[in-house]
Amino acid sequence: MIEIILIIFAPLIGGLIYGFERVVRARMQNRQGPPILQPFYDMYKLLGKQAFIVNPYHSILGIMHFVTLWVVVAFVILGENLLYVVFLHLLSSIFIVLTGFSVRSIYSHIGANRELLSIIAYEPILIMLAVGFFMLNGTFDIDAIRSSSSELASMFFLFLAFLLVIPVKLKKSPFDAAEAHQEIVGGVEVEFSGVFFEFLYMAKWLEYVFIYSLLMLFAGNSILLGAVLFVVVFLLVNLVDNSTARVKINHLIKIVLSIGLTLGMLNLIGLSYV
């Protein structure tokens, strides 16, 4: 029952995290910042706007991106197969890439390109993460992973690799090349407006829920450790976001892959001797 409620409210939870993040980031910069419910005010405003569409493909694929992501989050909450979740998440990314290419705007194309390229960066690390959990628990089942004790110590290197993935997925500096508002005016977002942009906006919130619920897997069955992990990683990601400049997309791939794969490989080899 609690799972169903969680799934239904998943976008709202993501929205709250996002609002909270804006407050935290503002405080880090010594600003007042918007209220915590600002994302929902934005949403309300967007709903009142006149919807413009460029072509039906574009809008439908954007909506599908949101829907698929919601399904992915539901699978995580229901405790399905972790490796499968990683690949289903790929499907949602493919939808957003197709969205970006279904219009003729150059910014949209560059954004979609970079989205596709950043898949190279994070996907292998997510797969290795899933394999790491498999080696410790003998199964990809998220339920089983959540009910066993914390794996943070034995998967510490993979945890570090996962930390690299978070800013890529959440579009945080230094790895926010796919969105890059200053250069490519938001990339794939550029052609969305009104209610259709709302779906994309909410998909971003779901991305938060997805990535932080993967983070929670490291805590296993310890709720306290989960809370600590969330707070520490949340602050760390925002601190880094506030204090770094964006890197180019090819540097993003090189940095994330070289460091991430090495860490992951060391960790998996270590696990195979345990």
Add this chain to the structure above:
Amino acid sequence: MQNTMAIVFVSILAIVSLSHLFTTIDVLQASLPHLFHNIFMFIDFILLAYFLWQGIAKKHSLVTMFAVIQMLLYTYVISLSPTLLSSDILVDKVSSIMYLVINIVGGVIIIYALEYIKSEEFSKFKKSGFIAMLFLFLSVMNFIVSTNNIEIFFMLFELTTLFSYLLIAYRSDELSNNNALKALWMNQIGGVAILLALVVSITKYDTLYFDILIKNIDSTYLLPIALLAIAGFVKGASIPFDKWLLGAMVAPTPVSAILHSATMVKIAPYLMLKLSPAIISSGFASITITLIGTFVFFAASMLALSKDYFKEILGLSTIALLGLMMALAAIGSEESITACLVLIVFHAISKALLFFQAGILEKVNHLKYVKEINGLVNHSPILVFFIIIGFASLTLPPFGAFIAKFMAIESIATEITRNPLYVLALIFIALGSVFLTLLYFKVVTKLFAKDVSSKEDNHTPLPKLYMIPSSILVSLLIIGILVSYDMKLLSSTEIIVPSLLIAIVPILFVSVLFKKAHRVKEYHCGEKDELELSMYYFAVSDGYKKIITAVAILLILILVVGAVL
């Protein structure tokens, strides 16, 4: 008339191979009378003589050399007479699945070829010959997956080499001839490897039958297995033997389709499956072949990223996936064998579908290169639909090839706990599969730019004999989803949910028109230039290519040396 006959024949083949799958006999064994062996021997000598003649006539020293070597070795093999005998024909479940692939997918390709060859400028006789050769090719393939005798296997192996040589040279211009000769000498290496394997097998194990060899194999001396595996690598066009399959692209598209999906290259994973009990008897052979396979998967996917020729992209992705299949067969657990079979079947369907579209692009739209296919959705939405389904079926849930990839990672994850070297294989698979996704959707995105101002009526219609085979393959993919649901390869939610998600999209396209929304033009930010839709290239430098080849050769050498020590 001719077409109807061909179609009827194809349907009969399909029905027979289907019904064979459902017969209850587990293993069918039979021996051939002595007369047949003499005929086979005769065919072998004729074949080798033909290769020799081609080598001399075309002044190709490698072909000549390999033909001579094969003749000498073959004579030597005949002079040895092993005493451990078994049955010549052995049909098991793996063979019956291969029959399905060969006859159904191959049959669909022949139907497609009927239309394709019509538009070529050849004499009527040569066109009929083309279709006949495709049929013969299928029959050889059917035989090769039924035989248990390595000597007969050798003859059929050489016959597939002959057919690929003739079909690649079909257009008989200079490029075709050169590429055909390249395919010939590379495949001859495979023939030499089989003959050497035969010599070793007879002298050391006193048999020329697969089943006895596999049963009696000494896990410290795997030389015949390693040699047969090399023959597999050659047929599967694994790096460093990849050049011939890419050269084969000059042939008419149905040839590429049939080579890549239903015949010939599928010998590679089939052979590995057959040898897999012997391979896994020694952990060393298992890990080495797994590493070779996964490395090829990774390297070929990476090389494909820098290609622009549509058929070449498909070709390299075939090489990559064959590598994965061979790796799966070499791991040899029950799960990985299932994954391998699933991948063989669905790769055949998806690749045939994609090659069909490549052929249609060439014939109807006169396009060959990915850079030219901007906004194809405006002219041929059906073609674009087929291409997207083809690529999606190779990467995304709930399609068969995805399930195989998923199971591959699962079985490698299990192996890592036993041997940390499998971590490398895992990294190769993870990177390779991401590269392939990137590659496929790099192509798809090119098709996709919908032009708002374009009218709906400039659609190019497709001939019936193009539409029907493609639709059959798409429905096979959908049947595949049902079968994998039935076989419980994934849990039912894992299959149903993504199927629904993917199915919603076209339904929404058709039904939702966003009546209330205002249509606008895209954001151009004041640019006056006509927008050239950008596709990114990944140049793989020659240095890297050399490293890749060197690593592949090194791994194969390790396999051979390790098999003896």
